[in-house]
Amino acid sequence: MPMNPASPPLIHARGLTKRFGAFTAVDAVDFDVAPGEAFGFLGPNGAGKTSTMKMIGCTSPASGGTLTVLGMDPETQGPEIRGRLGVVPQQDTLDEELTVRENLLIYGRYFGLSRAECGRRADELLEFAQLSERGSSRVEPLSGGMKRRLTIARSLINEPDVMLLDEPTTGLDPQARHLLWDRLYRLKQRGVTLVLTTHYMDEAEQLCDRLVVMDKAKIVAEGSPRSLIEQYSTREVAEMRFAPGVQDTLDGQFNGLADRVEHLPDRVLLYAEDGEAVAVAAHDRGLRPETVLVRRSTLEDVFLRLTGRSLVD
Template identity: 65%
Template sequence: MPEPVIHAENLVKTYRSKGQPEVVAVGGLSFEVAPGESFGLLGPNGAGKSTTMKMIGAVSTRTAGELSILGLDPDRYGPEIRSRLGVVPQQDNLDGELNARENLFIYGRYFGLPAKACHAKADELLAFAQLEDKAKSKVDQLSGGMKRRLTIARGLVNDPRILLLDEPTTGLDPQARHVLWDRLFRLKERGTTLVLTTHYMDEAEQLCDRLIVVDKGRIMAEGSPSALIREYSTREVLEVRFGASRNDEVAPQLQGLGERVEVLPDRILIYAEDGEAVLERVIAEGLEPITSLVRRSSLEDVFLRLTGRSLIE
């Protein structure tokens, strides 16, 4: 097995304010990331994902545990590690006074790259981000998806070994998200290691080779998206709606029709290997839902199984 580019063992981060009890943001995470892997941290807001990313990015010291990035301790070799990382923060922080090309050029100069190399790299990354026709446009003239692609391109200026992406598609429309996913797929094909946080289940399934599900600073599950779905859910899920006032009333009559029944505020989920067969049984029992949907299991179902609540909060 290749040497991991990230190794964390019992990683802990706590915060303490005067007169306040200690807050545990990360409570003992252990994981490894292999070179060229796309690794995800999946969890709700406040789960400790961004805090973990800050420790990996060598901008926040750990409270306890072991952490190695590219074979180095981030608490001792922060500048060396940061020079080999690319970072895409949760909020775009592009310079609005500069155009798209200038944002890339200036950022390259921050890394000490020669001006000629920065010009060439800026052109290369504009092409990669499909922003060649926006090279001279000010940041404020770009759409949200374009700004996100430019932020990712900027994170690649120094040819990083690892690219850290914190909630890369938050706030984007579906079309912009798919364009962004395509750019990230291309990075994977080039062998760049991707580490991303997200609370979008479909994004994790699309992008991650492997992931950890984090809640309240602890790992709830680890594995590939497909392996987690096989382990914690059924092949299919039947979603039925009887109306908010009737769901709780009808739920007991649905027990036993599938492997598990989950009652949500707006619908009831019945987990089964054959959702259509279960729907036929529901109708045969005289229980006619207002709407019904048979779908494959997803990572959201995994999270419901692990925590009993919706992943997106």
């Protein structure tokens, strides 16, 4: 395989496919992840993100295509690859019977680390996850955010080359999410390669250097958050909400106001370079929305443009 020795991809996929019987969960996707990159899979539930992650994590065999992880073949070198990954699964897999610290210790043992080394790393990781005071407490009563932080700490015990994070903040309250993002951001700053899936566009924007948008088992776009927004959306959006029932009567009234108009069930989105100007023009036309919000375009808008649907239903 010809690879650039300066920076060979850590993960390399071509035509990667996963089928379950007649159902195709991942349909011939291509992507590369470079060392030190924060790479995201953005898409709604059921887009094939988790299946892709499981193939990268060598816990689910590919049905077709090629995949190399850390230069190795998941089919034959799964244990060696897994030994160098740090996995944060979507669903917690902590042992609630053990204490916080014991969870880290035993996990280190799975990687073949000595007990002394496990202890040393566990203490550092508890510090990093801001769980030092909870080390001897059982896992069961911890909050969702604490459990997630413990799972992230656990995934670092083998000093992984790549971290795989599947929906790392799903189900957490905003404060816990921000705390978690802060920790992940620190890892990124230190050059740890992050691969994550999310259906939160703000998470993707905050953490990812580059991402692919997945929908219905396929990759529909790829780029940095900024380049995706530039390519698939306008600079600004004017969101207008109308009184119930009114929106359905407004067909055609938005023509020519903006570069593009999206009609969502509860609001109308008008895409333009200058959202404020659009709002004024709409007012001049006699449109009277109950609320108008002018904002920057986000990845949510990119997704809407690409698929005609919202990310979070």
